[in-house]
Amino acid sequence: MKNFDAFCRRGRAKYGDKFDISELDPRFVPYYESGERVEVTYNFGTPRETERGYVGVTTGWKPIWICLKRRDSTGGCGLFDERNVESIRGLGVYL
Numbered sequence: 001m002k003n004f005d006a007f008c009r010r011g012r013a014k015y016g017d018k019f020d021i022s023e024l025d026p027r028f029v030p031y032y033e034s035g036e037r038v039e040v041t042y043n044f045g046t047p048r049e050t051e052r053g054y055v056g057v058t059t060g061w062k063p064i065w066i067c068l069k070r071r072d073s074t075g076g077c078g079l080f081d082e083r084n085v086e087s088i089r090g091l092g093v094y095l
Helices: 004-018 026-034
Strands: 037-042 049-057 065-068 085-092
Touching: 004 026, 026 049, 026 085
Parallel strands: none
Antiparallel strands: 037 049, 037 085, 049 065
């Protein structure tokens, strides 16, 4: 289980006032912390587009959410575009 507050503390300790989480949509935080697989539906395009994966976060002074296709992935193959999210649905935690 990950802790978003701990992630923010580490970022502030490393980058100081430059650390900026403004691009991190708070709707993704519970899924980041729980490790639950999600299905995200976007409200652009017809038909609606969906993406499935685990919520991860990039490193650096201005992190963004990434979609990890597998729980043990070390890099995301896609970015969650928070500006166009219509819904986020948890798919459960798979061990």
